[in-house]
Amino acid sequence: MPNELVCTRCDRPIRVGAKRMQHLYTCEGCYSRALETYGACAGCGVDRLTPGPADDGGRLCCDCAEDVGDYICRRCGREGKRYLAGICGNCVLADTLTPLLDDGTGTVRAELVPLFEAIRQMNRPRVGIYWATKPHVVAMLQALGPRRGPAHPRRPQPAHPVALRRLPSRPAHRGRRPPAGRPAPDAPAALA
Template sequence: MSRLRLPDRCARCNQTGARIATTWPEGRTCRRCYQRATRIHGICPGCGDDRLLPGLIDGQPGCADCAGIPKDFHCTRCGREDEPVRTGLCAHCCLIDDLTDLFDDTTGQTNPTLAPLFDALTQQAHARSARVWLSKNPHATKLIRDLARGIIPLEHATFTKHSDPRKVAFLRELCIEHGLLESVHLDIEHFQIWVNTKTEVLEPNDGRLVKQFARWVHLNRMQRLAPPAS
């Protein structure tokens, strides 16, 4: 009769049944604890160097060398010591690869019109968050690819007439922020869209009256109070 196998227990959080990512000197380590540990940077209490601190030294985060972790966490491309994301590359280098492909104008080069946005995204400090945003927003990534290839024009109407404008609203704001699109008063535009949406379900005469009131009273006031678009 085979022995009953006990569920894996993480040596760090003491949780059982968690997905084990690796085995370090203190024992088996779950995926969550591994990710948390490989994102801590600071001064190692063992050697005094400013490094990635995935290990534990007397219960405190320490560098891999001082904690006895037999793994090199340096990115194989840029040398940054960080959590390895893909084939030995850090999140920042993976983000650059992802965006280079996304912004390709079909000639192997970044579309020059979109270069300010490409530079802003690749130079930001939060590469992991940017990669998560890209992976969770297929509408935005498709729009970037289509813009880069010249399939659709870079103009406000491309965003406002999108099948789901909300899914690409943040991308539009980035384009405005980095000078790819002229500034507009988005709050006024959002109000107009909201009014149109709400009045679609009303009787035609009622809808017309509500729109007139919204335009004459609220919209005019918003336009008077709005600062000039830069």
């Protein structure tokens, strides 16, 4: 088809209404990858977001590349792909994680702040946003958040079935599984 739209970066066919960068059509994968690429700009040498391709094969920042757009987060000021209401993926990820790791006061539990910061500052936050919406991940993170004190004992919650399937099954004998079809050595004789 002569009128078929193709991505100018990877030559894959794209649908009508695709993203445009530098007046050229770009597929969603290349668009996201471009807005998650940081490094030294080939034009000015500044280390920052470099979504634009340079003529020599290098990368150009938003100021040096023509008509790339403005990708500065309205909340934290970081350059990157904007998701909700002009905020970056790291801010969206922080907004997603905060209620999951909440200690009951509206803030992240003090012991979990290093985990929270490590996840929030991911280089590719769209992966973290996708991960944090999985039901088994939500259940595990919510189990970490609340404090367990003697004044308010927490009833044990059943684990999510997907989370249980992913846990390794470890028999009590030396941490190894018995061969397939054989019961564990310490199993009752009725099972043997």
